[in-house]
Amino acid sequence: MFRFIARVLCMSLLFISCFTSASVSKPAKVQVGDLIAVFLPGEENLQQDLNVDKQGRITLPEVGTVTVAGLTEAELKALVKEKLGGVFRDLMHLSVYVKETRLLVQVLGYVDKPGQVLLPASAGIQMALAKAGGVRSGAQLDKLQLRRNDSMQEFNYKAYLDSGNESYLPQLRSLDTLFVPASPMIGNIEVEFDAAKMSDAGDAAADRNAVKVFGEVNRPGSFSYKANISLVDLLMRAGGVTRYAGVEQIRVINHNEPNLFNLKQYLDTGDSQLLPALSSGATIFVPRQEEEIKSGANMVYVMGEVFKPGAYEGKEGATFMDILANAGGPTRFAESRQIRIIHANGEVRPFDMAAYTEGLVTQIPDIGAGDAIFVPEKTDMNEKSWLKVAPNRAVRVIGEVVRPGRFEWSDEMNLMDLLAHAGGPKSRADTANIELLIPDGRGNNRTLTFDLDKYIKQGHGESRLPKIKAGTVVRIHDLPQDPSDNKSQWVRQSSDKSIYIMGQVGAPGRYRFNSEMTFLDILAAADGPTDKADIHNIRISHSDKGRPKVTKLDLGLYFETGDQQLLPQITTGDTIYIPEKNRIWLNQTKETTVRVLGAVNRPGRYRFNDSMTLLDLLAEAGGTSSDAYINKITVVNLSCCKDQARSFDLSEFSKTADFAILPVIRNGDTVYVPDRKDSLGYKTRETIGDIFRLVSMASLLGLL
Template identity: 25%
Template structure:
């Protein structure tokens, strides 16, 4: 390349011949003649070239004039490819080569190279480098991301972030080393598995960021790549952030339970689960009248004792529910011809004779053949046998000794003639007692 003196009327081929002819790399189909161009020292390309007089094939052989600059393009471009590739360096590629051609020319991307974050820096261009997802290009080589290259372009393949972050309801949240073909379940196992409160139906996988500081990231939905059931078990990729959300429901459990206050139970938990989380109903609690209060709905009474006895699961609780276990009024009333008439604490499995014993036993005038037991709306006449007036005493193994329920009223009538005013007074007291011990 350089300046040459040519005879008047010389043509393009004459100018090229004066410069010792084209090189092996010359593209004789891509020649440009500039008017008023200037050749930079040590370079064969026109700098600050003026008007283009000709652009085409050398065989067209137009005339050249004094001051013209002839530029013969190379059939090759020089492109540099660095980073995580097999043979990084600068190479010559045929003009018109694309990104995928350059990556292939250096032997492809290494196993730890990030296909999704390849950068392309244009020669002489200002501003940030272009980011290219080669995975997308490999799926469709005709994609616009597989851009044609120019002389002096630089391609850089970064090292992939070989880590996966696990956050949320796992035993050991943190950042873990990625393994080849790692799946969602593999990641979960590496983090110690899900906690009791994990919602495995709403697992989320975010993609597209370095996870070196993943535990402080604020993940956004535009990076969401998967949401669904853990059983789907998709493969994860280096740099993924796996979020295991909580399925916990907070419920207030108050009243006669072992530990009053707020408890956490899993989504889908029942009244029984919530009471169990609070340590269960205390000895003084009435499990038959547990009250469930929910915002925007009427309170409802639930018989937890019946659920336990019948093996039922009960009503599902929701976030913000309040359960109240009232104090049990577990009493039985013993009246009439006993030494100490009154109310006595009911014990599970209590029978008639035991209730009479708690009241000090029957008097000498008691009529044991007509003992009345009132249970709710029902009444039963019990013949215990024996006659206290004759020195005979009750034998539980021989007499009728039924089991009682809390709220029952036992009346032992006198053996003498019935005093109707006394019976009327007793019934009045009985009704009052029933309203007390059953409310």
């Protein structure tokens, strides 16, 4: 009984152990391509999904790369927790698990988007190819390769597509490489591959029995030979002949024997007896049609920019328009304003077809047998126009325009059209003085100056524009960038267009002038008066008067009153001179100035007018010095008969402020401020002091 119970227990334990081992599988391990989820509450950096890269690593925030491939999920969590333990203190709620099992596979070769792809764990070959954009036309589907580590397995993907049997396909693992080879039929140069046309165009390149078709056909190549195949069948397989084919001179070589075949004659008659018999290895060549040279007494030749240039038979009553229309008309590159008709007698006649279509020209040229019509190409602004435009049809624009150069001229144009064609004047262009050199038709030129600014401002019509013609030269000068640049303009700047400004200004010199500028504009262009300038005695020498004239200007009075009437009228050619202060004795007589001498800070000669007083004159001289004897200032008046002198007590005046006691000052007078040493009181004090010093010395000597 005991043995029976023991035997039953053993069998039970054996059954349990067997069931347990069968039901418990090995735990899954982390592989390349998997998506690992790491979550730690409160830490934003540890709330993300991490990819296992090709090296089997993940990148942990604050830690770096950690190798996890080959670990179980439990080992993965333990390793991550260990690595994060050195950075984070509380990892009680850390959660680490494999969020998604994926495969990292390389798909290379003849696919649309070769490279690495991430696939679900259950993905197969077809899904990997779909991720890479699918196989391209021309791929060799029966010899796909699966490379794993150092081994390579070749499988027939075409057989799977034909049968749907998945046993033809190998299973994928991470880090596998799937390679799709190209078919050897596509050649070394990649072209658009169409398998349906391979048998109809060059399908027998390596077949010695193939029939070769080349020349003026749309798809030349080697075609497989079939019994009873005709030459027309082969031409159809080659895409037919081109429009340039010489169908009357087709060459056929059978068994090394050349023959000519007239396809046009066969098509006209339908006689199958005309078709040559073809053998394997035959060669068919369709030559290019040779154009027949057309000539004769009734021919008219059309050349240049027309759609169908060539020789046309000029029938009776055919006009210029009829022949041009038969040639397809001018192209979009044609210069229809410069059509030339070359008559048989050598005469050349121009014709402006654009003007004819606009009703400006009413007569079309006559065309006869042997004449030629030449339609030239339109001149491109970017090309060297002198190679295409004759000098008697060109106008030259030089200077400050956007695109200077030679331009083709038409009498329908005017100066504004020409400037617009040249891109217009630049910002520094002197548009008030545009120079034109216009031929007079007798071998000479006449020079004309045009003021474009005035023309636009006054709103004149086109009749006020200068009349120019082919051969004209238009020159536009440039203005100086700043006043210091004026000297570089002197060579080209005429004196009658300039203003001269000299003396005490910041930048004296010659300046370009126009009628819109005033005296203050010129003064500002010269950087204004300097601190040494005598703005009360400016001189302007006018050159536009019949006789010499000089205008005086008190600019200081203008600044005090703002009276515009004080400013003189300035024209080109005038000269402005601003003298220096305190230099009047060099250019002014003594009778027109007042001399201030003696104990003043700046003795000298000064200008004086009736509005000034002695106090103004002393202030002009810098005031009296510290040693001045102001109680007896002497004023010497210059009169017609004899000079007279008066004394003035400045100290007394400062106490009473009685202006009535101020002496009258006139031009030519002299004001003398004596030194304190020259006064009688000073001399008396000095004498008394000397006496006391002598007495003291005598007393001292007596005591000794």
